[in-house]
Amino acid sequence: MTMELDKADETGTAVARTPPKRKLNKEWATAFGFIALAVALLVLAPAVLSDFRLSLLGRFVCYAIVAVGIGLAWGRGGMLTLGQGVFFGLGAYAMAMHLKLADAGADGVPDFMKLYGSGQVPGWWEPFRSPVFTVIAIVAVPALVAFGLGAAVFRRRVRGAYFAILSQALAAAFAILLIGQQASIGGTNGLNGFRSFFGFNLYDPVNKRMLFYIAASVLLVMVLVVWQLYRSRYGELLVAVRDQEERVRFLGYDPANVKIVAYVVAAAMAGIAGALFVPIVGIISPASVGVVPSIAFLIGVAIGGRSTLFGPVVGAIAVAWAQTSLSEAFPSFWTYFQGAMFVLVVAFLPKGFASVGAFRKRKEAKA
Amino acid sequence: MNGDYLELTDVGVSFDGFVAVDGVSMTVLQGDLRFLIGPNGAGKTTLVDAITGLVPATGSATFGATELLGKKVHKIARLGIGRTFQTASVFEELSVLQNLDIAAGAGRGPLTMLRRRTSVPEEVEQVLEVIGLEDLRDRQAGVLAHGQKQWLEIGMLIVQNARVLLLDEPVAGMSAHEREETGLLLRRIGAERTVVVVEHDMDFMRSFATSVTVLHAGKVLSEGTVAQVQADPRVQEVYLGRAAEGVA
Incomplete structure (x- = not known):
């Protein structure tokens, strides 16, 4: 019992000392993520994509804006x-x-x-x-x-x-x-x-x-x-x-x-x-604007990670992109892919792909 | 300050004809550490629910000169009535500091809310010390030990500026050491406040109560100091009678 208490105190002070630094790191990571997103959208995408693809991406960006709100x-x-x-x-x-x-x-x-x-x-x-x-x-x-x-x-x-x-x-x-x-x-x-x-x-x-x-x-x-x-x-x-x-x-x-x-x-x-x-x-x-698109908005958010800042954005764009390319390659099979992806994420990554990083961090912390 | 006390007059609560609280009257003064005891189903928690606006009640409950009954839950909280629950309910995903900061902030304006928390409010800093969680301030509340969660809840009541603290079984599930700590904490903070503790733990009551109200079947059975209540034959009957019959 006392040993456990001591241990708790030890980790307690350790945790208490680290946060300012950790918080700062987190801020920097977010700022970096934001800059990466900005560069990808405003520099990279227009440079490499054809007008047709860029217009498609523009549509996905609209979905992503909805997704940001759903994330909130x-x-x-x-x-x-x-x-x-x-x-x-x-x-x-x-x-x-x-x-x-x-x-x-x-x-x-x-x-x-x-x-x-x-x-x-x-x-x-x-x-x-x-x-x-x-x-x-x-x-x-x-x-x-x-x-x-x-x-x-x-x-x-x-x-x-x-x-x-x-x-x-x-x-x-x-x-x-x-x-x-x-x-x-x-x-x-x-x-x-x-x-x-x-x-x-x-x-x-x-x-x-x-x-x-x-x-x-x-x-x-x-x-x-x-x-x-x-x-x-x-x-x-x-x-x-x-x-x-x-x-x-x-x-x-x-x-x-x-x-x-x-x-x-x-x-x-x-x-x-x-x-x-x-x-x-x-x-x-x-x-x-009906039920089906309303649910589609949500799927991207769920897959990306609903409670994170970038999860909904990346999820919405990725799912819409996958929908377009997969339905080009395998017409009429998209809904199965979408369903399977949704089931897999809900079953194994309930907090979305964004939780992969957090999961790894937890594992590292345990080791 | 000195005129502020909690006064219940003929408070009644009934659910679909079942009378859970039946005309309870009592007065709790500032600085009093009042224990509310009684067998299961005596109406202790329901009485707390009534005072805090969770269930509709008849009669009157005043703090200072303000009537509490009939007001909305958050309005009653803003009048300085704070409570805890049988199961510790802190915001598990937030840190200890964030929990306390939220508790301290019900009066904040929209502009403050939309800005970041840049410094720790003074009252939060003081309370961290009072409840002994200074070193755990950045710990996620969800990973705290059971006792620490209860202390955090009490701390939240203090920064919330609650003048009346209604605590529902604060030491349930605590170790002997944690009970002792909790009792001392209640004494420390109780001097300037009105504290009502719903409790089953008789040892804890004997050690820390300044006064006791015994509820039975929704009515006040006895009231007084610990010694007076323990000597009351009706109280003995309720508790001993139950013991003799098993679960009555």
């Missing part, structure tokens, strides 16, 4: 958000509406409305003629929806699987709602055929490359935002809420508020990602 809400906040497609879609449709209106010219009517609708622009479309309004809406609409939803759900202490099912049902309902609106937002076809982006011709390869740089820069900024959140006192509190929500309540905090902040930030990120997705891919339709 799910990895750190414990909210299994199975419905990020909703926020992605809100941002995407806001952008798509603006692009359609801009293509139609001042007081013009988007082409599909002439085909399916009354040939009149609905009143609620009008504000999206303004670029400023559109940019604000891309962030504000998903954020406000998430705030309203979060306030209603988290205050009633809905969590765990119930929250996951609720958010997924929302994604399903959202897609169905969009499909039903053929005349005003294109129904199943969605919105497509954009010719310009804030005055820049979208058929010009230079502008397409520029879009990639914009998306990559936004991703890097989002990583920085989340990094600051993780390092802040709020980040510590969020982990506390994830692990012991009731205990936090007895310390005088309202855990609902803590969760709402993370949920709103994640939703805003998904909205921004959706808005960037539209000019890069050239189409947004209900198929990109």
